[in-house]
Each structure stands twice: as C-alpha cells, then as structure tokens.
Amino acid sequence: MFPWAVFGLIAVGGITTSAESAAVGSSFLPAVSSGVPNATAFFPLTSLSSSGSEIVSQGGQQNLGGSVNGTASWIADSVFGYVLDCSSESYNSIILDAVSIGTQGPFAVNIWFKSNITDNSGILFAYILSTLNNASQSVSGGTNVYAPNSLQLMLPQSGNNRSGLLRSVVKDYNDANANSTLDSDGNYNDDNALGSNAAFTNVSNGAWHMVTLTTRTDVQHGYLLYIDGQEAAQLPPSGVLNEPTPVTSNGVVYYEDGGDPIFLDGNIYLCARTDGDSYRFFSGSVAQAGFYGEALNATDIQALYNAVTSSVALSTAPSAAPSEPAAATSISNTSTITGTVCVFPFVYEGANYSACISPDGSESSYCRDTNGAFVACVNDTTLTTPAILDSANPISSPVSSPITSPANTGNGIWGS
Numbered sequence: 541m542f543p544w545a546v547f548g549l550i551a552v553g554g555i556t557t558s559a560e561s562a563a564v565g566s567s568f569l570p571a572v573s574s575g576v577p578n579a580t581a582f583f584p585l586t587s588l589s590s591s592g593s594e595i596v597s598q599g600g601q602q603n604l605g606g607s608v609n610g611t612a613s614w615i616a617d618s619v620f621g622y623v624l625d626c627s628s629e630s631y632n633s634i635i636l637d638a639v640s641i642g643t644q645g646p647f648a649v650n651i652w653f654k655s656n657i658t659d660n661s662g663i664l665f666a667y668i669l670s671t672l673n674n675a676s677q678s679v680s681g682g683t684n685v686y687a688p689n690s691l692q693l694m695l696p697q698s699g700n701n702r703s704g705l706l707r708s709v710v711k712d713y714n715d716a717n718a719n720s721t722l723d724s725d726g727n728y729n730d731d732n733a734l735g736s737n738a739a740f741t742n743v744s745n746g747a748w749h750m751v752t753l754t755t756r757t758d759v760q761h762g763y764l765l766y767i768d769g770q771e772a773a774q775l776p777p778s779g780v781l782n783e784p785t786p787v788t789s790n791g792v793v794y795y796e797d798g799g800d801p802i803f804l805d806g807n808i809y810l811c812a813r814t815d816g817d818s819y820r821f822f823s824g825s826v827a828q829a830g831f832y833g834e835a836l837n838a839t840d841i842q843a844l845y846n847a848v849t850s851s852v853a854l855s856t857a858p859s860a861a862p863s864e865p866a867a868a869t870s871i872s873n874t875s876t877i878t879g880t881v882c883v884f885p886f887v888y889e890g891a892n893y894s895a896c897i898s899p900d901g902s903e904s905s906y907c908r909d910t911n912g913a914f915v916a917c918v919n920d921t922t923l924t925t926p927a928i929l930d931s932a933n934p935i936s937s938p939v940s941s942p943i944t945s946p947a948n949t950g951n952g953i954w955g956s
Contacts, residue, residue, distance in 0.1 A: 568851060580602055580640065586622060606635055633816070637807065656746070667693070706743050715800070729792070740772070741772070762775040893907075
C-alpha cells in the first residue's frame with residue numbers, strides 16, 4: 541500500500557485533501573510546520589494504477605493541468621507507485637500549463653527524475669525540463685535556449701564528455717542572448733571532458749535524484765543548483781563579483797543570469813525541449829515537480845528531499861564520475877552535403893555506428909554531423925556495409941517527432 545494514499549484521498553503536507561481523480565498518486569511535501577513555502581504549483585506526476593489519469597496539480601496555490609504527448613505509459617515504481625515512462629525513442633513528453641513564477645525576480649523549481657541509462661545515447665543533451673517565453677519561441681523557433689526568459693534543465697547524453705552531470709540555463713527578461721550554462725560539478729560554460737578525479741553526484745546512474753534550481757536568497761544576481769538536497773553549484777561562483785553585467789575572472793566571462801524578473805508564459809515541457817527536437821528527448825521518469833514564486837534556502841531544500849527519503853527506501857547515487865566514460869567521439873574527415881562533417885561513432889535508432897550508413901538500402905549514406913543532425917555523407921570511402929557496433933539493434937527508418945519541430949540548430953558538438 542502506498543504510504544500516503546487512503547481511500548481515494550491524497551495526503552499533502554500532512555493535510556488530507558480530496559483528489560480530482562482517484563488515480564492521481566501521492567504528493568511528498570514537507571509538513572506545514574517545516575516552514576517550506578507553499579508551491580505556486582505542484583505536480584505529483586504519479587498514479588495509483590497503471591491506467592493513470594489526466595495530469596493535475598495538487599497542493600499548490602494554482603490549480604493547473606497538463607497532458608501526455610505521445611505514447612508515454614504509467615509504469616510501476618518502487619518509490620512513487622506509478623510514474624510516466626518517457627522514451628527518447630518514442631518521443632514521449634509531458635506538457636504542463638504555464639506557471640507564473642519569477643515575475644518579481646525570485647523563484648525556484650524542484651523536480652525528481654530517474655534516467656534510463658541505456659536509452660539516453662547520443663552526444664547532445666536530453667531535456668528534463670524546458671520552458672520559454674511565448675515571444676521568445678515565436679522569434680527563435682523555440683530552439684534558442686539562451687534567449688531571454690528561458691529556463692532549462694538537461695542531462696548530457698551518454699556519448700557527451702560531460703555525461704553524469706546536470707546542466708542548467710536561466711535567462712531573465714534582460715539577460716544577454718549568449719551561451720551561459722551552469723553544471724552540477726560547479727563549472728560554468730565548461731564543455732571539457734570530465735577529469736578522472738572529478739567529484740560530483742552522477743545523476744545518470746538510473747537512480748532517483750532531486751534537482752533544485754533557485755535564485756539567490758540574498759536577492760543578488762545569479763542562482764544555485766542543488767542535487768539531492770545538497771548545494772552543487774552557484775552562479776557567480778564564490779569569489780567572483782556579483783554584477784548585472786558580465787564579469788571576467790581568471791579568464792572566464794561570467795554572465796550572471798538570474799535574479800531579475802523572468803516571464804515564462806509558455807508551456808512547461810518535461811522530457812523534451814520546447815521545440816520537440818528529436819535528438820533531445822529524455823528517457824526516464826520525472827515526479828514531484830514543484831514551482832515556487834520565491835527563492836528556497838538550504839533548509840527548505842533539505843526538507844523537500846527528506847519528505848521523500850523519510851517515507852520510502854531510496855537508493856542513493858555514488859558521488860563520483862562514471863568509472864567508464866561512454867564511447868569516445870571524434871570529428872572525421874567525412875563531409876556532408878550541408879558542409880558539416882560527421883562525428884563517429886554516432887547513434888541511430890538505438891545503435892552505434894563508426895561509419896556512414898544506408899538505412900533500409902538507401903543509395904545514399906548518412907551520418908550524424910557536429911550539429912547532431914542526420915545528413916547525407918559525401919566523398920565517403922569508408923562505407924562498404926553499415927558498421928554496426930551494436931548488432932542487437934537493426935537499422936530502421938527514421939521516426940519523426942510527434943511535436944512539430946523546426947530544423948536542428950544545435951550549437952556545435954556539445955550544443956544544447
């Protein structure tokens with residue numbers, strides 16, 4: 541029996557409230573006496589059965605909803621009962637109503653996620669949460685995550701040399717339209733390979749993890765990342781001046797994003813980027829998504845973590861880099877018809893390839909290029925037969941994303 545479910549009622553923060561549907565699962569929230577602010581909107585994203593129900597918020601200040609995009613199904617989970625199973629191969633995602641937070645500057649987002657380590661292949665980023673301002677989406681096509689009014693949480697895929705970390709992007713209404721990322725190892729705008737002695741919590745190990753992104757409680761510019769209740773990164777880092785304009789320290793230019801008003805009136809996408817780019821879907825599950833109209837402090841965040849871990853047996857993740865990195869990738873001399881070059885090995889339909897391939901007997905050969913796009917090769921002398929590194933996954937025709945997606949506009953090999 542799931543600990544908080546009693547006769548079709550839902551226990552939220554110690555207070556029992558009626559659920560809109562008996563299939564809506566449990567909400568793990570701290571008791572009111574803990575002093576943790578009430579969420580503006582809180583989505584349990586859990587179910588008491590495999591049949592599920594429409595997605596509704598529970599226990600927050602706003603009553604909102606959402607929908608499942610694609611064929612995501614409810615699967616049994618030892619922690620949360622039943623959770624939605626997102627799949628990068630089936631292009632499943634969850635689309636939530638917009639939540640009004642951060643319009644005065646301070647805000648926080650808290651969400652649990654579990655990565656399917658066998659499916660999040662590739663060299664780009666799998667998006668856990670993605671939302672933009674509607675105006676930004678109409679101008680940029682939804683692909684420019686560095687535009688003003690943007691909030692993004694993503695995992696480097698297994699072929700990315702930052703795999704194991706969590707990456708974040710926050711852009712206020714007046715922040716520069718420039719690459720600005722903060723990773724959960726504390727590094728800023730860092731695409732270098734992880735060192736063998738890097739110390740961080742590996743969040744791509746198939747266990748449940750909680751990520752919290754919050755603006756600073758001292759009402760200055762910047763924001764902080766917490767993993768499993770513990771501070772993991774902050775912008776600007778300690779020792780760097782807090783200024784509204786870019787600050788250069790030790791050769792690094794810091795865009796100190798966050799802290800000013802942010803206007804996020806677009807839908808919130810879970811398990812996908814807002815444009816539905818087919819290379820950036822997340823495989824795994826998400827749960828207990830809370831959106832707050834104020835900053836959370838360390839005590840608040842630890843209480844949110846304890847609300848789950850004190851109620852269920854939760855496996856913990858090792859605080860270290862993955863012992864074996866994913867297959868190394870390299871830029872080849874093979875050109876594509878678009879003028880880019882191939883990156884080997886690449887992933888197609890769940891299989892790894894070390895040369896251009898001809899899906900379904902096509903006369904042309906194809907590869908993934910440095911933008912992550914699947915494009916035709918030219919002057920390819922390496923191809924005789926498809927070089928399948930994983931013979932258990934046969935070649936099949938590409939499957940289009942169910943979300944209408946513009947052309948891929950990734951930013952280099954490790955483009956977001």
